[in-house]
Amino acid sequence: MSLDARRARRFAAPSAAAVAAAVVTMVVNPTLGASASAPQATAKTPTAKNVIFINGDGMGAATRQAARLHLAGLGGQLAMDKLPVSGQLTTEPDDPKAVVTDSAAAATAWATGEKTYNGAISVDVDGNPLATLGQQAKAAGKATGLVTTAQVTDASPAAFFSNTANRSAQDEIARQYIEVSKPDVILGGGEDWWLPAGSAGAFKDQPAEDPSEASKGTKGDLIKKAKKAGYSYVNSADQLSRAKNGKLLGLFANEEMFQQRPEGQGDVYSPVVGLSTMTSKALGTLDKNKKGFFLMVEEEGVDEFAHANNGARVLQSMQELEKTVAVARAYVATHPDTLLVITGDHETGGLAVEESDAADESGTGVSAEDGPFDIRGSEKKFYIDWTTSGHTGVDVPVTAVGPLSDRFTGKHPNTHVYDVLRQSLTRR
Numbered sequence: 001m002s003l004d005a006r007r008a009r010r011f012a013a014p015s016a017a018a019v020a021a022a023v024v025t026m027v028v029n030p031t032l033g034a035s036a037s038a039p040q041a042t043a044k045t046p047t048a049k050n051v052i053f054i055n056g057d058g059m060g061a062a063t064r065q066a067a068r069l070h071l072a073g074l075g076g077q078l079a080m081d082k083l084p085v086s087g088q089l090t091t092e093p094d095d096p097k098a099v100v101t102d103s104a105a106a107a108t109a110w111a112t113g114e115k116t117y118n119g120a121i122s123v124d125v126d127g128n129p130l131a132t133l134g135q136q137a138k139a140a141g142k143a144t145g146l147v148t149t150a151q152v153t154d155a156s157p158a159a160f161f162s163n164t165a166n167r168s169a170q171d172e173i174a175r176q177y178i179e180v181s182k183p184d185v186i187l188g189g190g191e192d193w194w195l196p197a198g199s200a201g202a203f204k205d206q207p208a209e210d211p212s213e214a215s216k217g218t219k220g221d222l223i224k225k226a227k228k229a230g231y232s233y234v235n236s237a238d239q240l241s242r243a244k245n246g247k248l249l250g251l252f253a254n255e256e257m258f259q260q261r262p263e264g265q266g267d268v269y270s271p272v273v274g275l276s277t278m279t280s281k282a283l284g285t286l287d288k289n290k291k292g293f294f295l296m297v298e299e300e301g302v303d304e305f306a307h308a309n310n311g312a313r314v315l316q317s318m319q320e321l322e323k324t325v326a327v328a329r330a331y332v333a334t335h336p337d338t339l340l341v342i343t344g345d346h347e348t349g350g351l352a353v354e355e356s357d358a359a360d361e362s363g364t365g366v367s368a369e370d371g372p373f374d375i376r377g378s379e380k381k382f383y384i385d386w387t388t389s390g391h392t393g394v395d396v397p398v399t400a401v402g403p404l405s406d407r408f409t410g411k412h413p414n415t416h417v418y419d420v421l422r423q424s425l426t427r428r
Contacts, residue, residue, distance in 0.1 A: 047403060047404070047423060047424055048292075048337060048338060048339035048402055048403040048404060048424040049291075049292035049335075049337040049338065050286075050287075050292045050293050050294075050295075050335060050337065050338040050339070051137075051292075051293070051294045051295070051338070051339045051340075051341070051421055051424045052283075052295050052297065052328045052331070052332070052338060052339070052340045052341070053110075053294075053295070053296050053297065053341050053417075053421065054080075054297045054298070054299075054321075054324065054325065054328060054340070054341065054342045054343075055107075055156055055296070055297070055298040055299070055343065055344065055345055056298075056299050056302050056318070056321050056342070056343070056344045057103060057150070057156060057298055057299065057300050057302055057303035057304075057344065057345055057348075058302045058303025058304075058306045058307075058344060058345070058346065058347065058348030058349070058391070059299075059302050059303075059318075059321075059343075059344030059347070059396065060344060060346075060347030060348075060351065060392070060394055060396050060397075061347075061394070061395075061396070061397050062347070062351045062352055062353055063302060063306070063314065063318065063344070063347065063351055064078065064080070064081070064318075064397060065353050066311070066314070066315065066318075066351065066353050066373070066382070066384055067315060067318035067319070067322070068081065069353070069373075069375045069376070069382055070315050070318075070373055070374060070375065070376060071315075071318070071319060071322060071376060072376060073375055073376035073377040073378060074375060074377070074378055074380070076376065076377075078322055078325075079322050079325040079326045079329060080321075080322070080325045080342045080399055081399065082329070083329075083340065083342065083399040083400055083401040083405075084401055084405070085399065085400045085401065085405040085406055085408050085409055086397065086398065086399045086400075086408070086409070087397075087398050087408040087409050087410050087411060087412065088395040088396065088397060088398065088410075088411040088412070089343060089395060089396050089397075089398050089411075089412055089413065089414045089416065089417070090395055090411065090412070090413050090414065091106055091345070091346045091393065091394075091395070091396060091414050092115075092393060093105035093106070093109075093115060093116065093117060093118055094115035094116055094117060094125055095116075095117040095118050096117070097118075098117075098118050099393060100346070100390070100391050100392060100393045101118065101345070101346050101391065101393075101414075102118040102119065102155070102167075102346075102391065103154070103155040103156050103167075103303070103345050103346070104118060104119050104120055104121055104155035104158075104159065104167040105117060105118045105119070105120055106156075106345035106346055106414055107121075107155055107156040107157075107158070107159035107160070107345060108120055108121065108122050108123075108130070108159045109413070109414040109415045109417070109418070110133075110159065110160075110345075110414060110415075110417040110418055110421075111132045111133045111134065111159040111160045111418065112130040112131060112132055112133075112159070112418060113415045113418035113419060113422070114130055114415065115413075115415065119165075119166055119167050119168075120165060120166075120167070121155065121158045121159050121162055121163060121164045121165075121166075121167050121169075121173065122158075122159045122160075122162065122163045122164075123163055123164065123165050127165045129163035130163065132159065132160055132161060132162075132163070132181070133160055133294065133418065133421055133422065133425070134146075134160040134161040134181055134183060134294065134296070135161070135180075135181050136422065136425050137293075137294035137425050138181065138182065138183075140291070140425045141289075141291040142289060142291050142292045142293050142294055142425065143184045143185075143285075143286040143288070143289035143291075143292070143293040143294075144161070144181075144182075144183040144184055144185075144286075144293065144294050144295070145183050145184055145185030145186070145187075145282045145285070145286050145293065145294075145295045145296070146160065146161065146183055146185070146186055146187070146188070146295070146296045146297075146298075147185070147187045147188060147275065147278045147279050147282050147295065147296070147297045147298070148187075148188040148189070148275075148297070148298040148299075148300055149188060149189065149256065149257040149258065149271055149275050149298070149299055149300045149301055149317075149320075150188060150189060150190070150256050150257075150298060150300035150304075151170060151188065151189050151190025151192075151193060151255055151256065152174075152177075152186050152187070152188040152189065152190050152251065153170035153171075153173040153174050153177075153190050153193050154167075154170070154188075154190065154256075154298075154300065155167045156296075156298050156300075156345060157188070157296055157298060158170075158173045160296050161173075161176070161177055161181040161183050162176040162177065162180070162181060163176070164176075170190065170193040171193045171194070171216070171217040171218050171219045171222070172219065173193075174190075174193050174194050174217070174219065174222050175219045175222060178222060178225050178226050178229050178231075179225075179229075182229075182247075184247050184248070184285065184286060184289075184293075185247075185248045185281075185282045185285050185286060185295075186231075186248070186249045186250070187240075187248070187249075187250040187252075187273075187278040187281070187282060188250070188251070188252065188253075188257065188278070188298075189251065189252055189253035189254070189255055189256050189257040190251060190253070190254075190255060190256075191203050191215070191223075191235070191251040191252075191253065191254055192213060192214060192215050192216050192217070192254045192255060193216065193217050193222075194217055194221075194222040194223050194226075194251060195215040195217050195221060195222070195223065196215060196217050196218065196219075196220060196221065197214070197215055197216050197217070198215065199215050199221065200214070200215055201215065201223065201235070201251070202235035202236075202251070203235075203253060203254045205254075207254065209259055209266065209268070210254070210255075210259060213254035213255050214254070223249070223251070226249045229247070230246070230247050231247040231248060231249040232244065232246060232247065232248050232249070233249050233250070233251075234248070234249070234250045235250065235251055235252060235272075236252070236272065236273075237272060237273045237277070240273055240277070240278070240281055241281075243281070245284075245285055245288055246285075248281075248282075248285055250273070250278070252271065252272040252273050253271070253272060256300055256301075256304060257271035257272065257273075257300075258270065258271060258301050258304070258305075258313075258317075260301070260304035260305055260307065260308055260310070260313070261308055261310070262308045262309065262310055263308075263310045263311075263312055263313070263370075267305070267308065267310055267312075267313050269301055269305070269313050269316045269317060269320075271320075274320055274323070275297070275299050275320050275321065275323070275324045276320060276323035276324040276326070276327050279295075279297050279324050279327050279328065280327050282295055282297075283295065283327070283328075283331050287331075287335075292337075294421075294424075294425070297324060297328070299317055299318075299320060299321040299324065300317075301313065301314070301316070301317030301320070302314055302317045302318060302321065302344075302348070303348045305317060306348035306349035306351060306386075307348055307349070307389055307390070308389070309349060309368065309370060309386040309389060310370075311370035311371060311373065311384040311386075312370075312373075314349075314351075314384075315373065325342060328340050329401075332401060332402060336402065337402070337403060338402050338403075339400065339401075339402035339403050339404055339405060339420075339421070339424055340400060340401050340402055340405075341398065341399075341400045341405070341408065341417070341420075341421070342398070342399050342400070343396055343397065343398035343399075343417070344396040344397075345396070345414075346391045346392070346393075346396065347391065347392045347394045347396060348390070348391050348392070349386050349387070349388060349389065349390075349392075350386060350387030350388045350392045351384055351385075351386060351387075352384070352385045352386075352387070353382055353383075353384065353385075354369065354382065354383045354384070354385045355382065355383070356371070356372050356380070356381045356382060356383055357383075368385075368386065369383045369384070369385045369386075370383060370384040370385070370386060371383035371384055395411065398417075403424070404420050404423055404424060407419075407420045408420065
């Protein structure tokens with residue numbers, strides 16, 4: 001195949017037959033799709049009954065340090081720092097035009113153990129669908145779920161539960177959730193992709209805070225289809241709190257659950273339901289499965305506000321992520337057979353923590369300094385300096401606790417996440 005033909009193929013949507021074949025393969029033989037280096041579980045290999053995987057989208061080491069200073073103070077620790085195992089992950093994709101990953105390629109590496117091109121949702125470099133952790137967990141009899149402050153069909157959660165050559169096909173991703181992968185819990189934003197154009201749902205089209213938002217699906221009324229498939233549907237905090245056990249779909253915004261603009265230009269982080277609340281509900285629901293569960297959790301605000309070089313909102317998003325980690329740690333404390341992993345898919349903004357120095361060149365645009373920000377328990381302050389409005393290729397930290405967590409010690413490619421989490425799906 002010529003190079004041009006190869007590139008053309010990779011950006012063409014995989015056929016329905018190809019996706020169906022991949023799904024059958026995943027159910028019949030859930031070990032397929034592992035990277036060549038994936039260790040095989042044996043009778044002596046420790047396994048985790050449950051897995052909680054938390055993504056601070058766009059969260060690099062400096063992002064953690066900024067949050068650490070602001071939320072915990074000098075010498076303090078974040079909840080995510082208190083996990084006993086730590087390591088690093090490299091993040092580059094397999095893309096002919098890029099050396100820095102996007103969220104889709106990074107999440108595909110986590111979910112399938114294979115590197116791919118930016119924009120791909122669990123398909124290989126030729127557009128062929130890959131087996132995903134979400135469906136492998138389901139095939140092993142576990143409950144599955146996703147929680148995010150982004151659209152539930154955004155790149156990171158989508159890679160664990162769907163296959164498409166283009167991350168922008170969010171209505172197709174939603175369709176696959178309901179008809180193919182069937183996660184038991186789906187909580188987050190993105191109602192626009194579940195309803196056809198002209199059919200506004202709980203969140204009206206063209207809202208004042210963002211007139212560009214409106215229903216835009218092409219797969220029919222997927223909320224109605226979800227209800228027919230047995231999902232309870234909720235769209236408010238009160239409805240979520242009263243939802244009974246069983247399959248649960250919650251959509252709490254047109255798109256992301258915040259407005260990601262530069263500081264003072266309509267930037268708002270005030271989700272209808274907080275990430276920690278959604279995570280607590282998901283854990284309480286998935287916990288009912290006797291064979292365990294796989295839950296993917298994501299705080300999207302870190303990434304989106306870093307794209308806008310908005311330090312104040314990045315720190316606010318990190319605060320909600322910390323509350324979510326506390327919820328997960330509390331669950332692990334009473335369920336020690338749970339593997340908890342916290343990392344980021346990539347770093348966003350080229351964020352650097354700097355001294356408060358009036359003589360320092362602050363720069364303009366994407367090189368401008370941001371702050372000052374308070375350090376908890378101190379009169380000192382710090383600045384955030386941005387170097388880009390995009391992603392960077394630096395390594396990201398990973399911390400973990402529970403069975404198999406020791407395997408995150410050291411530096412690994414991001415595909416290593418799949419290698420470790422895949423073992424947790426072994427039948428007990």
